[in-house]
Amino acid sequence: MVYVAQLKCPNNHCVLAGAGEYPSADAAESLGLALREKFDALVATHTIKPSCAICEGRHFHIDLRETGFSTMDDAWPALLEAQRQQEETARFFKSQGRN
Secondary structure (H helix, E strand, O other): OOEEEEEOOOOOOOOEEEEEEOOOHHHHHHHHHHOOOOOOOOHHOOOOOOOOOOOOOOOOOEEEEOOOOOOOOHHHHHHHHHHHHHHHHHHHHHHHHOO
16 A cells, blocks of 8 residues: 655644555554654755744654555556645745745
């Protein structure tokens, strides 16, 4: 099954996300750990801020969910569309001076 992990602030804004194919939810827990490590590395290199760009929240949690897709090949179109929508939303907030 394909799982999506999202690193979220207390207001449920997604700061970073990742997806992967795992045999079980227990196995997919490693996706959440990898996401947290990626976030920490991006913060350390000043690539992203250590806070939510929308609400400035700094306490994050991992939200791990099964997508309903069996394979990454099946999931890619939906994942790419979700990414496109998130990028569009980020551009909007930046144009409003909110980030």
